[in-house]
Amino acid sequence: MSVVGIDIGYQSCYVAIARHGGVEVITNDYSERSSPSMVGFTPKERVMSTSAKNQSISNLKNTITGFKALVGRSFSDPVSQSEIEGQPYEAEQLPGDKIGIKVNYLDEAVVLSPEQITAVMLTYLKQITQKALEKPVSDCVISVPSYFTDSQRRAVLDASSISGLNCLRLLNETTAVALAYGIYKQDLPEEKEKSRNVVFIDMGHHALQVSVCAFNKGKLKVLSKAADHLLGGRDFDKRLLHHFAEEFKVKYKIDALSRIKQTARLRNECEKLRKLMSSNATPIPMNIECFMDDKDVSSKMKREEFEDLCKDLLERVKVPILEALRKSGLKRDDIYGVEIVGGMTRVPAIRKIISDIFNKECSTTLNQDEAVCKGCALQCAILSPTFKVRDFAIQDTQPYPIQLLWEINGEPGDMTVFLEGDSIYHSKVLTFYRKEPFVLQVKYKDQKALPVSNSNIGKFLIKGVKANEEGESTKVKVKVRLSIHGIFFIKSATLIMKQQAEEMETGQIEEIQNVESDTKAEPKSDTQASPADSETQSSNSDASLQSQEKPQDDVTDNDTMDSTVPQPEGPSSTSENGQQKSDVSTAQTEKSPATKKAKQTYKHVDLPVDETTYSLSKKVLEEAFEKEVAMIQSDKLEAEKADAKNSVEEYVYDMRDKLEGPLSQFVNEEDKTKLMSLLEATEEWLYDEGEDQAKKVYIERLADMKKQGDPIVARMREFEFRDSSFNELGHVVVRYEKILMEYEQGDEKYNHLSKEDMEKVQEATTAKREWMNSKMQAQQKVPLTADPVVKVSEITMAKENLYAIVNPIVSKPKPKVEPPKDDQAVEGEGGDETGKEENKTEDKMEDVPPAPADPPVEDMDVD
Ligand SMILES: Nc1ncnc2c1ncn2[C@@H]1O[C@H](COP(=O)(O)OP(=O)(O)OP(=O)(O)O)[C@@H](O)[C@H]1O
Ligand SMILES: [Mg+2]
Known part of the structure; x- marks a missing residue:
């Protein structure tokens, strides 16, 4: 399983992986650690991240950025509207008030959801991670802003499914930072000691998030959080953009904001200027050449001027910080440290605001850009069964109160099931009394927050409910949960029916110990929601609420998550325990002992629940997944096509240079002219008809040129290696001729070899000598522009043949003669001369240099 942490920022993304016993941030295909959150669509392919950024100015309408602010939002949401308005691309309202982003892709108008765009970005991040890890990637932890709602979280999970990732947990960005901070700290207070309280502030390109966390050894608890989801670097850029646009109107009589390209260029320049102002107190110039109407523009700004211009924005920085502090119930002096992350916390004025609030210097223990993704990777490592990491428990909270609404006999009922600050990954059990299926509507209580x-979360239809045999309402227990992702879902709905005693033998019957406590407020029927009932229940409520700590069996009760198909919501095997903070006065824990009646038996029947949430339906998700796979495939083919085209282009330029240079002596004028004109024609074709052709066409073109070019290249290669090959063969022939001569002279070294064998040696050596001489002479008569008489491979073969015949004969060992015993010592001292000689005569093939490689052949797949 892969251990991967992904930070999807509004402006840039980061990926960290666990490797070599640590967590490291990977680089993308441009060797950059940060990958711009941008996706571009062209008539040929999708371009992602840095490539998308590089082409953005020339393809503004089809380059999508800012999708983080759109994901999980409805089209009519004012934030969506202002986001879309500020972007050069177009968007439309789709059924269900969904957002459709319009792009031109492969020369067709395509509408994609923000989830799909996010998935494209995730696909890119997955690809660069796979490259870094050199293995497939599926499991990961993805960060989301801590203020994200149910629909926004579901949308990110959908995007993760579409890209084929298996998100083990959506981790709140500031919580990821807190984990990255705490897990390495060796000096955290013991469990029983006073916690160490740390404030984390993350200010990025579009949002400011604050959380206050309490640390003890091995755990962190989120005490409070607050955010301004509309305050980040881009708001400061916008302020500068308007400032300079106004200035240029007066100074140069141009309206930069009237054209999208100029707006984008000026915005980029404003950001550059702003960043420079963070590190320089001197005035910073801004110069843009040929900006508009052929006019160069220039201006400058000083830090104080910037701070003055953005006074109100800077003022807003204080609000969520103070709010988080207030909600935490802590005083300024209770705060141990203030850790700042996110690019905008580099702005000196922002740092000052923060340190003034806490009366302490801001701390940058963590890498400001990479802390979020590292925290996610650490969380992924904790969740991974294959990775050993120090356990660190995270108790995170959900940000807004969640309310359940229902109707009973035309009367509305409601109950707040989860409060702001309730632990996520936490269940509650509600008891209803019904005769028929019923709907629970779930929403956030306070829309303004x-x-x-x-504010809707979803509708859940509890099916299969029926009256008991007496026609009375039956008890239905509904277990609701905030998942590990911070998403609401119904874990189970159970019909609890009284059983006849004899049914006990069927084995389907369970005993319920706390019958009395559960039945105490039980109305006799739907219509009997009496004042007595409401006394023990929330207003106009016919449901009772029980808090439930995460049951043990639930720890292993993971819903399976498929890496390629949509995954159902489900908990993961973390060890967080929920914490009840209900405002419902009737809340009772299931474990509390009740005053028991006589033993009563009940049958538990699991009820089906139909849910309508903001998650994409299984069908839509599968379609989006298939579409993404098809787009990945198309990108792959396009990349292969581009490679094939590049090969043609490279061959043209390379051959042209070489024909005038090193290859010129190996080609006659006629062939050269012919090939030159083919190269020129191909070059022209590349800029014209050949600009965009199928991969196969490029392969054929290359083959056409190589048909003429390869023989020339081969002649040069043959020439380069021919002499040395002849030399090697000659060397072997001479060696064997010398052995033959010594044999003839009766040399003792060879007197054990038979005559027949030596005749074979003579025959083979002479034949090769003659073959070599004749080939050398013939080759000398052939010009360099003609094909060689003999190929290097043939010469090498000849040498190997000769060796194969002769070597086994001449290296035959002399038969061992048992020396007389007395002589042994002498022999031992003097060594075996014959043996030595034998070794000397042995031809070692390793001494022969390897044959030159054949000229390289370019290999290409034909589609
Ligand atoms: N030295 C600097 N001075 C001023 N601003 C900076 C500096 N460095 C980065 N920034 C700003 O920080 C912002 C990017 O920060 P970051 O990468 O944390 O954002 P993000 O994670 O993409 O966005 P978000 O967290 O809002 O989704 C940009 O607005 C950028 O201009
Ligand atoms: Mg960020």
Whole structure:
């Protein structure tokens, strides 16, 4: 399993992986650690991240950025509207008030959801991670802003599914930072000691998030959080953009904001200027050549001027910080440290605001850009069964109160099931009394507190409910849960029916110990929601609420997650325990002992639940997944096509140079002219008809040129290696001729070899000598522009043949003669001369240099 942490920022993304016993941030295909959150669509392919950024100015309408602010939002949401308005691309309202982003892709108008765009970005991040890890990637932890609502979280999970990733947990960005901070700290207070309280502030390109966390050894607890989801670097850029646009209107009589390209260019320049102002107190110049109407523009700004211009924005920085502090219940002096991350915390004025609030210097223990993704990778490592990492428990909270609404006999009922600050990954059990299926509507209680305009979470239809045999309501227990991702879902709905005693033998019957406590407020029927009932329940409520710590069996009760198909919501095997903070006065824990009646038996029947949430439906998700796979495939083919085209282009330029240079002596004028004109024609074709052709066409073109070029290249290669090959063969022939001569002279070294064998040696050596001489002479008569008489490979073969015949004969060992015993000592001292000689005569093939490689052949797949 892969251990991967992904930070999807509004402006840039980061990926960290666990490797070599640590967590490291990977680089992308441009060797950069940060990958711009941008996706571009062209008539040929998709371009992602840095490549998308590089082409953005020339393809603004089809380059999508800012999708983080759109994901999980409805089209009519004012934030969506202002986001879309500020972007050069177009968007439309789709059924269900969904957002459709319009792009031109492969010369067709395509509408993609923000989830799909996010998935494209995730696909890119997955690809660069796979390259870094050199293995497939599926499991990961993805960060989301801590203020993200249910629909926004579901949308990110959908995007992860579409890209084929298996998100083990959506981790709140500031919580990821807190984990990255705490896990390495060796000096955290013991469990029983006073916690160390640390404030984390993350200010990025579009949002400011604050969380206050309490640390003890091995755990962190999020005490409070607050955010301004509309305050980040881009708001400061916008302020500068308007400032300079106004100035240029007066100074140069141009309206930069009237054209999208100029707006984008000026915005980029404003950001550059702003960053420079962080590290320089002197005035910073801004010069843009040929900006508009052929006019160069220039201006400058000083830090104080910038701070003055953005006074109100800077003022807003204080708000969530103070709010988080207030919600935490801590005083300024209780804060141990303030850790700042996110690019905008490099702005000196922002640092000052923060340190003034806490009366302490801001701390940058963590890498400001990479802390979020590292925290995610650490969380992934904790969740991974294959990775050993120090356990660190995270108790995170959900940001907004969640309410359940229902109707009973035309009367509305409601109950707040989760409060702001309730632990996530936490269940509660509600008891209803019904005769028929019923709907639970779930929504956030306070719309104003939300960063989105839609407060709905979903509708859940509890099916299969029926009256008991007496026609009375039956008890239905509904277990609701905030998943590890911070998403609401119904874990189970159970019908609890009284059983006849004899049914006990069927084995389907369970005993319920706390019958009395559960049945105490039980109305006799739907219509009997009496005042007595409401006394023990929340207003106009016919449901009772029980808090439930995460049951043990639930720890292993993971819903399976498929890496390629949509995954159902489900908990993962973390060890967080929920914490009840209900405002419902009737809340009772299931474990509390009740005053028992006589033993009563009940049958538990699991009820099906139909849910309508903001997750994409299985069908839509599968379609989006298939579409993404098809787009990946198309990108791959395009990349291969580009490679094939590049090969043609390279061959043209390379051959042209070489024909005038090293290859010129190996080609006659006629062939040279012919090939030159083919190269020129191909070059022209590349800029014209050949600009965009199928991969196969490029392969054929290359083959056409190589048909003429390869023989010339081969002649040069043959020439380069021919002499040395002849030399090697000659060397072997001479060696064997010398052995033959010594044999003839009766040399003792060879007197054990038979005559027949030596005749074979003579025959083979002479034949090769003659073959070599004749080939050398013939080759000398042939010009360099003609094909060689003999190939290097043939010469090498001849040498190997000769060796194969002769060597086994001449290296035959002399038969051992048992020396007389007395002589042994002498022999031992003097060594075996014959043996030595034998070794000397042995031809070692390793001494012969290897044959030159054949000229390289370019290999290409034909599609
Ligand atoms: N030295 C600097 N001075 C001023 N601003 C800077 C500096 N470095 C980065 N920034 C700003 O920080 C912002 C990017 O920060 P970061 O990468 O944390 O954002 P993000 O994670 O992409 O966005 P978000 O967290 O809002 O989703 C940009 O607005 C950028 O201009
Ligand atoms: Mg960020």
